[in-house]
Amino acid sequence: MTTSKYESKYEEEDASEETIIVQAVAGDLAAFNQLVLRYQNLAYSVAYRTLQENAAAADVVQESFIKAYRAIATFQGGSFKSWLIRIVANTCYDLLRSQQRKITDSLDDLIDNDEYAPYLEDTTANPQLHVEQMELSQLLESSLAALPPDQRLVLTLCDVHGYSYEEIAQMTDAPIGTVKSRLNRARTRVRDYLLQRPELLPPAFRP
Amino acid sequence: MTTSSYPEITDELLSAYIDGAVSDAERDLIEKAVREDATVAWRLDSLRHTVNLLRTLPVLQAPRSFVLTAEQLAQPVHTPALVPGVVVADQRAAPDAHPPRIAQQTTRRKSLLERWRGFWQTGSPVWRNAMAASMATLLVLMIAPTFLSLGRHSEPTAASVALVRENATRQEAPIASEAHDSVSLIEQGESSAPKATASIETAAMQPDSGEESVMMATVMPETTAPEIAEAAVATFATEDAFPEGATVGEAPVAASNLAPGLSVARIASPMEREGDPLNPMPPVEASAETGLGVTAIEEASAPLMAVPAAAPPTTASEEIIAGEEAVTATSLLDLSSEEMATTAANVEESPSGDAVLADSDGIVPAPERTQDGITVQAVGAQAVGAQAIGQDTATHADDVQSTAMAPTAQTSSEVVTRAVAAVQVKQWLPWLQLVLAGAVVLFGLLWQRSRQRT
Numbered sequence A: 001m002t003t004s005k006y007e008s009k010y011e012e013e014d015a016s017e018e019t020i021i022v023q024a025v026a027g028d029l030a031a032f033n034q035l036v037l038r039y040q041n042l043a044y045s046v047a048y049r050t051l052q053e054n055a056a057a058a059d060v061v062q063e064s065f066i067k068a069y070r071a072i073a074t075f076q077g078g079s080f081k082s083w084l085i086r087i088v089a090n091t092c093y094d095l096l097r098s099q100q101r102k103i104t105d106s107l108d109d110l111i112d113n114d115e116y117a118p119y120l121e122d123t124t125a126n127p128q129l130h131v132e133q134m135e136l137s138q139l140l141e142s143s144l145a146a147l148p149p150d151q152r153l154v155l156t157l158c159d160v161h162g163y164s165y166e167e168i169a170q171m172t173d174a175p176i177g178t179v180k181s182r183l184n185r186a187r188t189r190v191r192d193y194l195l196q197r198p199e200l201l202p203p204a205f206r207p
Numbered sequence B: 001m002t003t004s005s006y007p008e009i010t011d012e013l014l015s016a017y018i019d020g021a022v023s024d025a026e027r028d029l030i031e032k033a034v035r036e037d038a039t040v041a042w043r044l045d046s047l048r049h050t051v052n053l054l055r056t057l058p059v060l061q062a063p064r065s066f067v068l069t070a071e072q073l074a075q076p077v078h079t080p081a082l083v084p085g086v087v088v089a090d091q092r093a094a095p096d097a098h099p100p101r102i103a104q105q106t107t108r109r110k111s112l113l114e115r116w117r118g119f120w121q122t123g124s125p126v127w128r129n130a131m132a133a134s135m136a137t138l139l140v141l142m143i144a145p146t147f148l149s150l151g152r153h154s155e156p157t158a159a160s161v162a163l164v165r166e167n168a169t170r171q172e173a174p175i176a177s178e179a180h181d182s183v184s185l186i187e188q189g190e191s192s193a194p195k196a197t198a199s200i201e202t203a204a205m206q207p208d209s210g211e212e213s214v215m216m217a218t219v220m221p222e223t224t225a226p227e228i229a230e231a232a233v234a235t236f237a238t239e240d241a242f243p244e245g246a247t248v249g250e251a252p253v254a255a256s257n258l259a260p261g262l263s264v265a266r267i268a269s270p271m272e273r274e275g276d277p278l279n280p281m282p283p284v285e286a287s288a289e290t291g292l293g294v295t296a297i298e299e300a301s302a303p304l305m306a307v308p309a310a311a312p313p314t315t316a317s318e319e320i321i322a323g324e325e326a327v328t329a330t331s332l333l334d335l336s337s338e339e340m341a342t343t344a345a346n347v348e349e350s351p352s353g354d355a356v357l358a359d360s361d362g363i364v365p366a367p368e369r370t371q372d373g374i375t376v377q378a379v380g381a382q383a384v385g386a387q388a389i390g391q392d393t394a395t396h397a398d399d400v401q402s403t404a405m406a407p408t409a410q411t412s413s414e415v416v417t418r419a420v421a422a423v424q425v426k427q428w429l430p431w432l433q434l435v436l437a438g439a440v441v442l443f444g445l446l447w448q449r450s451r452q453r454t
Helices: A003-025 A029-051 A054-070 A080-099 A106-112 A127-145 A149-160 A165-172 A176-194 B011-018 B024-036 B038-055 B070-074 B091-097 B100-121 B125-170 B175-191 B194-203 B210-218 B225-236 B270-274 B284-288 B292-300 B316-334 B337-348 B353-357 B384-388 B393-453
Strands: B369-371 B374-376
Touching: A003 A029, A029 A054, A029 A080, A029 A149, A054 A080, A054 B070, A054 B100, A080 A149, A080 A165, A127 A149, A127 A176, A127 B038, A149 A165, A149 A176, A149 B038, A165 A176, A176 B011, A176 B038, B011 B024, B011 B038, B024 B038, B070 B100, B125 B393
Parallel strands: none
Antiparallel strands: B369 B374
């Protein structure tokens, strides 16, 4: 899992993170920026998966960090990551609520953006396989885009970033039962969406 | 989606099984269903592959650094545009229109304002509003008694002055100047009469109107006729009590010389003094509007007017009346208590004090009283203060007591009720303040707790 990279990277620095957080709570902007550098990728990933748009995701991340700095005094310990992602998620929801617009065509922007190619991880792969992987990735992205924002967020946090039900419940400020329900419905819908293109699915996946 | 063989195995349960979030019993059931039912197996496999595909999605890298700067923190947070291609005016570029120092000050003020707003907007609005309401109520309860006490202190003085002025205005125009002088003297007398003022304040604690305070100020059961007479005589000893040109009937009386709780209510004008029986002065009813106590006050001032004023009488009738008044004043001191009681009994037989003093025409049939060979006759055609002249001062003194007794029953009950209410309020007010202070603290803690949760 890609999220394990984050987990393994920062396990050694948990003790120092507490020190940084204490300094940030005291008003040290430099200390807070260390936290920004540590979690900005995660924040952007969550924001993008939720909003399905680059510019909006960047603005939401910037706004979320500003909100987090201004509200750092209210942080009472625990998982700073969960606290930060909650701010990001709420900011995304606020934006979607204000815009009242469902993102369904963000996949075009994703394809047209030459600077962004997150799924081109293996450049030495077979071109045909590469194309299939590309199409499968696009299919996945479009299936995510087709989900409601709340299901999309839960699915991203659980399957993309690997958070537990309890952590997701804290981040989304929802009960665990709600998290389970949303996650199940999201996975079921994505499965049904993928089954529309069975040729792209692994043989075991095909009905 | 459920299977026919295992309807209890739902997709949600299978999803939780994939995440390892099921109990041992559920795990065994699912594994059994997978072995026995192909549909359940396919559902589990499809979900597992979906999750595996989703987990292949990478964690996106941030396109740029989101490190915060001081300028960003000073600027207000703006909402980004979601629609592609829509240009949103960057508010962060606006400060270029202002000088740097002003922009910094403006941004600092805005940031402070934003922080202030953010401070109050975070947390539960219920607890915040409850705390604010408790605090406002506490402030009102702390400030209100101060204002109420200040108002009560000023009421007796204003009421007395208002009463004097009211009676003075009912007289004819030439009286106006004398009334003003009298008022000033009364005010001076009241300021030097702490005892009288204290009694007035005590009686005037509850009422709101000045008239009521005057009524209660005049209703003093402890006031007796001898006290009134003594006060009257003492007052007449002061020349200042008689303005130049004033005659009997218009002599003001310093409140300090009166018995406690009494004050001069009416000042007779020269016109009154010169009036003859055929031209009665305004009836008592006019002054009764301000309360029966006014009549009592005026009657109490009768002895004061018995002493001749500075201006000598111009007519023979005035000489007689002046002499009668002088005798009346001196005779007041000579009256025994028995005579006063007898007179009081005679007076009590009358339906009201007003009826004793004047009828509808303002003429008061006064009994004759002979003492030391001088007949004291009542001059019923004059005003109340003048009407009292010629009558037995003891009678009038008892009238004061009797008429004062009549309204006492009613006003005293009101006074008692209001006094009791005031005492109760004073008893409970500190407790209310304490409860509200506790409510402010409690709601503040609950609001702070809600703020910390957000």
